[in-house]
Amino acid sequence: MKKKIGIVFLCIFSLSCSSDLDFNQVNDLKLEPVVVTNLATFDVQAHQFVDGGVEQTVSGDLMDFDVFKESFFDENLTRADFFFEYNNTINRGFRINIFFVDANNAAIYTIPFNIPAYSGTQNLVTKTEIFQNVKLDLLKKTSKVAFVVTLLPGPALSENSLGSLKLRSSATLYFVVE
Amino acid sequence: MRKTVLLFIFFVAFSCFSQNRQILYNFTSTPQSLLTNPGSDVKYNWFVGIPLLSGISTNVGSSGFSVYDLFADNGVDFNVKLRNVVFSTSRNDKVSINEQLEIFSGGFKLGDWQEGSYVSFGMYQEMDVFTYVPKDFAILALDGNQPHLGKVFDLGDLTTRGEMLSVFHFGIHKNVNEELILGARAKIYSSIFNVSSTKNSGYFYTIQGTNSIYEQVISSDMLVNTSGFTNYIDNYAGNVNSDIMKKAFLGGNLGLGLDLGLTYYPRKNVQFTASLIDIGFISHTKEFQSYSYKGYYKAEGLTPDFIAGNTNDLVQEFEDAIPLDTLNYKYTTWRPLKFNSSIQYSFGDGRDSECNCLGDNEMVYKNSVGAQLFAMSAPRSPLMALTAYYRRRFFDSLEMKATYTVDSFSSKNIGLGLSTTIGKVNFYVLADNLLEYQDISKANSLSFQLGFNIIFPDKNTPD
Numbered sequence: 001m002k003k004k005i006g007i008v009f010l011c012i013f014s015l016s017c018s019s020d021l022d023f024n025q026v027n028d029l030k031l032e033p034v035v036v037t038n039l040a041t042f043d044v045q046a047h048q049f050v051d052g053g054v055e056q057t058v059s060g061d062l063m064d065f066d067v068f069k070e071s072f073f074d075e076n077l078t079r080a081d082f083f084f085e086y087n088n089t090i091n092r093g094f095r096i097n098i099f100f101v102d103a104n105n106a107a108i109y110t111i112p113f114n115i116p117a118y119s120g121t122q123n124l125v126t127k128t129e130i131f132q133n134v135k136l137d138l139l140k141k142t143s144k145v146a147f148v149v150t151l152l153p154g155p156a157l158s159e160n161s162l163g164s165l166k167l168r169s170s171a172t173l174y175f176v177v178e
Numbered sequence: 179m180r181k182t183v184l185l186f187i188f189f190v191a192f193s194c195f196s197q198n199r200q201i202l203y204n205f206t207s208t209p210q211s212l213l214t215n216p217g218s219d220v221k222y223n224w225f226v227g228i229p230l231l232s233g234i235s236t237n238v239g240s241s242g243f244s245v246y247d248l249f250a251d252n253g254v255d256f257n258v259k260l261r262n263v264v265f266s267t268s269r270n271d272k273v274s275i276n277e278q279l280e281i282f283s284g285g286f287k288l289g290d291w292q293e294g295s296y297v298s299f300g301m302y303q304e305m306d307v308f309t310y311v312p313k314d315f316a317i318l319a320l321d322g323n324q325p326h327l328g329k330v331f332d333l334g335d336l337t338t339r340g341e342m343l344s345v346f347h348f349g350i351h352k353n354v355n356e357e358l359i360l361g362a363r364a365k366i367y368s369s370i371f372n373v374s375s376t377k378n379s380g381y382f383y384t385i386q387g388t389n390s391i392y393e394q395v396i397s398s399d400m401l402v403n404t405s406g407f408t409n410y411i412d413n414y415a416g417n418v419n420s421d422i423m424k425k426a427f428l429g430g431n432l433g434l435g436l437d438l439g440l441t442y443y444p445r446k447n448v449q450f451t452a453s454l455i456d457i458g459f460i461s462h463t464k465e466f467q468s469y470s471y472k473g474y475y476k477a478e479g480l481t482p483d484f485i486a487g488n489t490n491d492l493v494q495e496f497e498d499a500i501p502l503d504t505l506n507y508k509y510t511t512w513r514p515l516k517f518n519s520s521i522q523y524s525f526g527d528g529r530d531s532e533c534n535c536l537g538d539n540e541m542v543y544k545n546s547v548g549a550q551l552f553a554m555s556a557p558r559s560p561l562m563a564l565t566a567y568y569r570r571r572f573f574d575s576l577e578m579k580a581t582y583t584v585d586s587f588s589s590k591n592i593g594l595g596l597s598t599t600i601g602k603v604n605f606y607v608l609a610d611n612l613l614e615y616q617d618i619s620k621a622n623s624l625s626f627q628l629g630f631n632i633i634f635p636d637k638n639t640p641d
Contacts, residue, residue: 023249031319033320034322034324039480048485061484
């Protein structure tokens with residue numbers, strides 16, 4: 001009896017088997033997440049372009065923007081789509097330039113926009129800028145970004161002018177992590 | 179390297195369960211069953227475990243997927259398999275690994291043959307990992323947030339604990355009367371490594387916005403406690419092996435614990451047992467380091483200010499809102515508390531048919547059937563297992579226990595244990611999930627245990 005049980009036990013263990021496994025498959029691991037986030041937003045009232053009763057033709061802001069220099073982005077980001085949507089309700093046209101500035105303060109890439117004056121109906125101006133390959137490398141060298149807004153000729157703005165210039169903008173980032 | 183780390187995180191993100199020793203529990207022909215119930219009805223004059231060989235036990239479980247699901251060599255792209263695993267598991271699926279190695283053990287009977295008090299002691303090393311599937315983190319890593327707009331990712335999905343420790347124990351059990359055996363075991367824990375991150379909360383979501391394209395919020399309250407690692411992080415000049423040895427022999431973070439148990443015979447052939455194992459804590463007062471990630475951030479992107487000027491730096495803003503802090507404070511962990519209970523009915527006269535002239539006429543039953551309940555504390559909800567079993571004694575020297583267990587890992591776990599004593603040498607081997615041995619790689623849980631002891635049997639007559 002003892003022998004029989006021993007044999008059964010032995011059989012179970014010696015007959016046990018396993019499908020072929022290949023742990024080296026871990027090396028094939030490839031993550032391809034796509035991340036969306038806000039890139040930039042502003043909402044400037046018409047009267048904010050007026051300072052001391054005088055219209056400011058050119059205004060701008062320079063901001064740190066070195067997120068794409070971070071090593072994780074540098075190594076794994078393969079494509080970035082920037083989407084911009086302007087909604088202008090001021091009766092003046094604008095020219096807006098977004099400058100990507102490198103560590104030496106040189107503008108290495110520019111995205112220009114022409115925004116027509118408001119004429120009573122909503123007129124969204126949209127643009128999608130796709131960064132890949134060489135263009136993406138420029139993004140990865142960017143340490144600052146400048147928004148420069150230039151008023152185009154038209155009826156002068158005053159402290160009582162109505163309307164605003166709105167930007168909504170998002171980034172879609174494509175990563176490949178291997 | 180990164181892959182290894184990712185994979186490690188992935189696995190650690192599942193938690194370790196499966197400390198149920200349903201075959202060993204109340205399997206009284208092996209002294210190691212005292213570790214699952216200090217009040218077990220184990221009788222011996224004295225015993226000693228063969229050093230390093232008296233108790234070798236491993237236990238792995240994964241409730242949501244098997245090794246086969248991930249690593250089958252079947253031509254399917256690994257990434258496809260990984261996706262299938264991630265999307266077919268739930269956040270409450272867990273992975274558990276437990277390993278125990280008895281370094282030494284022994285025991286003896288106190289007093290003369292009429293006394294019913296027994297002492298047992300020993301030291302074992304244990305490694306224990308328990309992790310839930312960090313499902314939402316895995317989805318983010320695989321897909322990002324773009325395909326899941328509107329989904330609230332739960333940062334509490336990361337729940338994990340891992341520990342390597344050594345345990346010194348000293349137990350006593352006493353036959354209070356014919357019906358009742360009580361036992362208790364004191365333990366000193368010496369923790370070698372500990373990682374614990376079990377009370378995380380927080381969320382991350384992205385939905386369509388109005389003033390901005392998206393409304394995107396991350397709110398995080400996460401904490402990872404570690405002890406035993408700090409010496410190895412930078413400029414470590416010592417010897418890891420001798421370090422670990424020192425920590426194993428009471429040089430680590432120390433803790434205290436208690437096991438309690440009983441066996442009760444309401445009738446001669448009916449037995450009830452219960453035990454509480456590892457009522458105890460470890461106080462991490464050396465080589466501790468914690469990492470916290472707490473804060474709230476609403477991602478609005480760049481917000482240029484054309485009037486006042488503005489230098490909002492996105493990276494800085496984010497890091498200020500949810501800083502990753504390294505903290506140094508002592509902390510305490512509770513050992514996973516285990517509860518076992520059983521009820522057993524015995525039948526069949528197992529005495530030799532010849533007259534027993536020594537007057538040793540105690541009834542020995544050949545067969546027993548019973549049921550066991552196991553529960554263990556875990557970070558989210560206790561883990562439970564129910565076992566039905568059949569025990570049979572063949573001759574004096576061979577005992578078998580067959581079990582059928584239902585738990586969150588498997589609903590058809592059949593286990594078998596054999597303990598044989600040839601001369602004074604006791605050998606036992608226990609294994610469960612035998613049905614899965616047809617293809618081990620597809621098993622959701624497996625446990626295996628074996629060991630050698632030298633036992634001088636109890637005498638209930640004077641010499």
